[in-house]
Amino acid sequence: MKTNQDISPSIAILGVPLEDGTHEKGCLMGPDALRTAGIIETLEGLGHHTADHGNLTPRQVTAASTRSGSARNFEAIAGWTQALADMAYAMAQDTFPIFLGGDHALSIGSVAGLARHAAECSRPLYVLWLDAHPDFNTPATSQSGNIHGMSVAAFCGDPDLAGLYAEPLRHPVHPSHVHMIGIRSVDLDERLRLQEQRVLVNDMRVIDEVGVIRPLQQLIDEVKATNAMLHVSLDVDFLDPSIAPAVGTTVPGGATFREAHLIMELLHESECVTSLDLVELNPFLDHRGMTAELMTDLTASLFGRKIFDRRTRHPGPQTGPQ
Ligand SMILES: [Mn+2]
Incomplete structure (x- = not known):
């Protein structure tokens, strides 16, 4: 994904077996299911040197609390967030980081670390949120x-979630730099806040009407025009449950196999993407590993694999009826 064509991009993998952001147990097995599906071998096979940093251990945090309202496992998630933000920042220095979740609360830490790195490079950070849900609750x-439904609010600097971070968030992501695709389940208060803060939401209606290319191209154009970094956060529930059953929050009417691969292929061609989250895989709910394999294949498309080779078919000589 680096623009320097002479150097094969170096990828750093980190497992984040976090499941405190959701009621459903099982996401802690996500990183190992993705490894079992061959994500590292797949990336190596595409010519990318890939280092596996194993699984993250959360920090022990005692002081964190939310200022108001309800946020389950706040302390535990603060521990994951703080450890992950530091790791993400370090990994982004000279590699393309891929974070294997774990539930979507993972992004509270990954994006914060990446935003800090981007700020030090004097570049904006854009986030492409591929998800059924905007995760913009507070x-x-x-x-x-x-808390997995509050990730975007957290890394955009919501004050009620500030206690998840070790110190005040110095580089919150600007809400207008968050582009969402695939959205089809939004809470009422969440909808109002998304509109107020000008998050760019492409719901499934947009995909039905214009497809994935136009909204994606708008993002790519903006990222290129501002020399931004681009983080992609892919939630399993972005995909239709018929092709990706291994998630605790299935919503019908998700992205198809080809829509999802097309997004990844266009992102690859754009050479804009600088980091990736793969989240919400719950192997306990999977059917013979099909969702882990699909997430792995989508990652392969992001890194240059073509699912359908565009070979020209030469029809054989026309033969008449025998
Ligand atoms: Mn999500």
Whole structure:
């Protein structure tokens, strides 16, 4: 993904077996399921040197608390966030980091670390949020109190989630730099906040009407025009449950196999992407590893694999009826 064509991009993998952001158990097995599906061998096979940093251990945090409302496992997630933000920052220095989740609360830490790195490079950070949900709730608006539904609010600097970080968030992501695709389940308060803060939401209706190319091209153009870094955060529930059943928050009507691969192929061609989250894989709910394999294949497309080779078919000599 680096623009220097002479150097094969070096990829750093980090497992984040975090499941405190959701009610459903099982996401802690996500990183190992992705490894079992061959994500590292796949990337190596595409010519990318890939280093596996193993699984992250959370920090022990005692002081964190939310200012108001409901946020389950706040302390535990603060521990993951603080350890991950530091790791993400370090990994981004000279590699393309891939974070294997773990539930989507992972992004609270990964994006914060990447935003710090981007700021030090004097570049904006854009986030492409591929998800059924905007994850823009706050402790005050959330019905469930599950922090995996608050990730975007957290890294955009919501004050009720500030206690997840070790220190005040110096580089919050600007909400207008968050582009969402695939959205089809939004809470009422969340909808109002998304509009107020000008998050760019492409719901499934947009995909139905114009496809994935136009909204994606708008993002790529903006990223190129501002010399930004681009983080992609891919939630399993972005995909239609018929092709990706291994997630605790399935919503019908998700992206198809080809829509998802097309997004990844266009992102590869753009050479804009600088980091990736693969989140919400719950292997306990999977069917013979099909979701882990699909997430691995989508990652391969992001790194240059063509699913369908564009070979020209030469029809054989026309033969008449025998
Ligand atoms: Mn999500």
